[in-house]
Amino acid sequence: MGVALGDAPTGPLVRPYTMTRGRTRPSTGPRLDLVTIVVTARDLKERNREPEHEAIMRLCHRPISVAEISARLDIPLTVVRVLLGDLLADGDVRTRATMTQLPEKKVLQAVLDGIRRL
Template sequence: MNPRERPMTAWAGAVEAAAGAAREGPTPFLRRGGGHPTSEGPSAGVARGDAPSDPLVRPYTLTRGRTRPRSAGPALDMITIVVAARDREEHHLEPEYKEILRLCHRPISVAEISARLDIPMTVVKVLLGDLVAEGDVRTRAAVPVTRLPEKKVLQAVLDGIRRL
């Protein structure tokens, strides 16, 4: 039987779609249409879009395999606030950087960026680190707790919640 005449499996269809998309040009990094990670099959944990023709997007492709930003910068955690530091001509930036800068026109947390773009937190931290190094965004750590609230205050809050 000719390989082109065989019925395509779901995996082969995804590979074929990705190859076709590569021939047509770059694909957006975001998974449009509510893609979600999968938990079964040979590609467990790989994000897919809803349509069978959506290409697979592996997180390390967005950072070119890096797990840390290009240069050392401030430590970023989930609640670090990020805001765009300047307007930059975005036509030279990759799509993921453009989307992050678009979101950062207002102060936003690292966790929110990750959720809105549907990109893993570790990838967002690497991309944000690059933008910080370039001076495109500024970060502000969450205000540290200098003193814990008194037990009486916490008990009053808990009692108030229970009365609701």
């Protein structure tokens, strides 16, 4: 347990690079924005995972945003993205884009062209 100088125990002190094994980005997978929604895709007890992965899996039993995972676990966003990348690669979680993401430029151009023809 980590202890702040002169204070009560504050919980385990784990450096972010330790949680990610030195990685700063997910190895593969979709871009994880702050508002990307994450939900578990498998049973929590299927296999052994790191404690941080387990904590994320417990939070994701209901759809939750990447930003909220970071805030609730008090883990830096960059670390959460790397850990989620691991879980995505293993098929443990799924993501879903939110409505705040903009459509592709081609789609917007097609809509604009259609309006102009009216």
